[in-house]
Amino acid sequence: MACQCDNEKKNIEKYLQPLEEILNNYQVPAESDIDLKKKKKKDSEIDPLTKKKFLIPVLQEAQDEYGYLPEEVLKRIADFLELSLSEVYGVVTFYTQFHLQPRGKNIIRICMGTACHVRGGSQILNEMEEQLGISSGETTDNLKFTLETVACIGACGLAPVIMINDGTYGRLTPDKVPEILNEY
């Protein structure tokens, strides 16, 4: 049963406040401001009066703000852009850049490209999983780390290589993993 204390609504409002500020920047012109006749709509043309064309940039900004895309946020976005929630969900799950789960403060990307693979990238991954107690694609409970694999980060000369946030660590062996994690 939903909470009855009436704070819930206020809390949600407060939670969604930053989103409202984002949405404010995505308004369509009033119908009266547009000479619709002159601007005869072709099939290929985007209707100036619909808001759904803003979906991707709105999702990106919202994710920057919240770190991921919570359900409440997506519902509000769907209402605002006059889309159904399933349409928004479809887009969010299509693009790998969008996340439905909270993400860690630090994103660890383990390279699984050919060179790294040959030079033992999966051993690094195993050690990481072991140390953090999570599998690839997951986030630690304390929201400190998210572990991901990537196809190639273009530093094959340093294989096997990983990135944590914007920093690169190359020529790794499993025994260096704990030390690196300690830096964060």
Next chain:
Amino acid sequence: MSEISLTIDGEQVKVPEGTTVLSAARKLGIEIPTLCYHPDLTRHGACRVCEVEDVAHNRSLASCVTPVIEGMEISTRSRRARKARRRNVSLLLANHPNDCLGCDRSGTCELQEIAHDLSIRTREIEKYEGETRDITPDKTGPALKREPNKCILCGRCVRICEEVQGVSALQFSNRGFDSIVTTAFDLPQSEINCANCGQCATVCPVGAIVEKNEIYHVWQALEADDKHVVVQTAPSIQATLGEEFGMEPGTVVTGKMVTALRKLGFDRVFSTEFTADLTIMEEGYEFLARLEGNEKLPHITSCCPGWVKFAEHNYPDLLNHLSSAKSPQQMFSALAKSYYPDLTGIKPEKIYTVSIMPCTAKKFEKDRAGINGGPLKDTDAVLTTRELALMIKEIGIDLNHLPEDEYDELLGKSTGAGTIFGTTGGVTEAAVRTVKEKLTGEPLERLELGFVGVQDKEIEIGDRTIKVAIVSGLGNTGELLKDVREGTSEYDFIEVMACPHGCVGGGGQPLPVDKEKKDRRAEGLGSIDQAKTIRKSHENPMIKKVYEDYLEEPLSRRAHRLLHTEYRRRPKN
């Protein structure tokens, strides 16, 4: 528009610019298999089952989405074309449960039919063996069951739900091998903004979306000695059931259907048309009162449970405009467990009510909170036209060869007004026939309203002009309801039917279906109305009797308790 000439399988043909290769071929009587294509939806070009070769340009193309160009030399039969189609069908089958025999759509599945026509054999499918999808079926829905493992990603359900119904409950999510048609957040069907109209089930070519089957429960009741099983048939069934037995769409099979129901063992066979007449009385008087008081106008119909749920999600602020009258199905069942026991002496607990409906939303409606008139469940089971046909076939009956019979008296008498409830415009016409006579004493000529999209009409009643609007297909409601919301609606009465063309196009009707078939079903129903001697609800002698014996008058206290209901807000998403 200029004409384009091309050859298809060696035959010259001239077609207007913009025609697709598929339609040009069909014009010549050449059949090309299709799956994602549906004549009533936008084109999608996803399944590539319709591949043909353009020899002149040395390319293979999807005929359903490719417009003709001058000088094309299409071969639908070349080795390249045949191989491409076989490969594409085999690929679909390689990631499809091999469950045809046990599948709800066995016998009506388009994929099964194509695989059969192309004589695809197991060894061909095994060439493409690989990972297969493993997603749990969603059986939570009140009306529909989804089995994503059977889905071939044709997108027909996605398109009808979005383009025609304006709901968009189903969408593609994820990508690549993980692509799936699902609800937002994969929520169970029972927890989303779905109207339960079942339009998705009418276009799904395979068994991935089907109605919740209730046949088992009905057999149980029929076989129980202590149950008195009464059945009601919705107006449209008599013009659609025949299709399941090879008859032309629109063939009227009322008498044969009654015989078949008796053979199945139903104790009494009644018609929902009787309570459709009753709905007209209740709703007609409600509308009259609103007209006189000039309040809650436009009056909006409530006999379609698909529309009611859609309104609860999307127009919670307009729910007071909806008539409080229950749908004919629920009025019938309420009387079957109150008035009928009084008349016959049969205990209400012993009575089991089955309704034969064109509709999947009625399966949901029967369990709505607050829908029952008393402590018992008013409607015990709802079968679609398709489910009824399955039961008839199971006991080895061919409808074609049955003699005709008549409905039982009591709750079986109906008028032409009740019959036309089954098509769009029917409810309005029926209501106006009664309202006009009540107000002026003059009879109403036929309205002859059309069957598609939004229609409107002005009707002179005494010194008043009444404006009615009729809309079918939930996606067509937008403009009308926006005006109601903004207080600028010019209408007094709005009829909404969730399914395009109304119940003749309902989610439980025989498959496959397209616009043309629906038109013919509607013509079939119209012909019954024309032939009936009593065509106005208030002249139905049984209706008069029910009011005299039991309900007293329209909108009486008892009528309110049994025949009216309430609606509730539901979240938009």
